[in-house]
Amino acid sequence: MQDDDFSLFTQEMRGVKRISVDQADTGKPKADRQQMNLRRQNASVKVESIRVDGLSDQFVIDVGAEDELSWARDGVQEGQLRKLKAGQISFEGSLDLHGMNIEKARELLWDFLAEATRLEVRCVRVTHGKAARTDGRKPLLKSHVNTWLRQHPQVLGFTSCLPRHGGTGSLYVMLRRTMLEGRDDD
Template sequence: MSDNDFALFQSATLGVKPLRRDDRADTGVRQRDRRQITSRRQAAMQQVETQQIDGLSDQFVIDVAAEDDLHWARDGVQEGQMRKLRAGQIAFEGSLDLHGMSVEKARETLWAFLAEAIRLEVRCVRITHGKAARLDGKRPMVKSHVNTWLRQHPQVLGFTSCLPRHGGTGAVYVLLKRTMLEGRDE
């Protein structure tokens, strides 16, 4: 650096005081309150734990009559499997009765039941939804909701109304996806 450059620098910085290390520029950003952040995170975690998100929508419910025969299969499910299911040739390994439950209670119970059946690698279950006509003359609520919910559940391959000895149009056989456990050959 030449003497001219140094003199120019000194004149340009005349009256400037160096900052001490503990002085910080005010950026206008408030310091975060760690306690408040921690309490908000904990509250959010508790709220998520109490919400049960099951993926079953009630936005559009397929209205069915008490005596309507239910039958549905996901794309790709073999028709032969559905014929066997309809004929009662696939044994159900679990059964759930939703009689007398509110729609919301039926939903919670059905979701928990299917989760357990899937965890246990069950192939087929029976769900008794009933078919009672309502006092207001409308169609059966639980039957209509079960018909809609089963179509939405990702592990349900198909379902069909049961044989009369297993509940007829008041119940359905449900075929579930499963990962093949070692030694099973279905």
Template sequence: MQDDDFSLFSAEVRGVKPIKHDRAEVGKPKVDRKKLASLRQAATIRSDQPLVIDGLSDQFVIDVAAEDELMWRRDGVQESQVRKLKLGQIAFEGSLDLHGMSVEKARETLWAFFDEATRLEVRCVRVTHGKAARIDGKRPMIKSHVNTWLRQHPQVLGFASCQARHGGTGAVYVMLKRTMLEGRDE
């Protein structure tokens, strides 16, 4: 019986050549540990420059009228939270006024403001965009752009037009994501 097994094995391995080295070829190049360490170090260095968010579209701006009320929430955000926001029941911790700015200046200022609010772990802010009709009779430009930008910004969970005492349809309360700093009690 054993001779039979041996002859079967010999028949199966006929033509196979023994390996001349004891290392497996994994096909990956050797990792440059110094380069990897420098890349990791560069990734941990914090920059004081505000975060510039690419991919925000100005190509399609949602046109809104001066008296239109704005309200929006990201998927997953409870409708009750946006209702509280609209009623002014979530206190805003910062405020920004974009009156009289060009669209590009308003955009830069808004992103810098959100960068600072994120760094400080702020939950809610007020953005005053105004609602003045333009000279050419078209709808408010800054209000329309803010309405569009806020929907695209990754830190924005939702927004709603303010109560009259805080600017009415000329301003929005904006609810922001927080990363919850270590040791902070909530």
């Protein structure tokens, strides 16, 4: 009887070729690791090269060379702004934008504020200068910085510095701290 089973089996298998691969075909093509790594690299490079900073020049608030600047986002306590103006909140970083063109200043300011935010810095100083222009118009960089800081999501408020820190040519900028809850209530 066993011979009958074997002969039946051999008869049925006539013309069938033996499979040389001992792995099942799942139907999905095997991922090309090199191509996947290249795609990952390209995706990360593209993300880094796209820059949307949100600092607009469509409406710039003109300010005078000697104008004292002061602004606070809704919800910032008056006492905090008074402390900032009095220099009682020490700044932990400083950026000098003197002599830069508008685009370079915007890029540096954005990067500086991003780094300060990443490091959980509470207050920084930004020096924009006064640049009294020969044509009698308002200082360009000071006006732009005043406008940009109001647009930046991490800026809680700013005020002109004390004379020893640059006076009306610099600003103390108070930043939001995101990682440690309750620290903005100092």
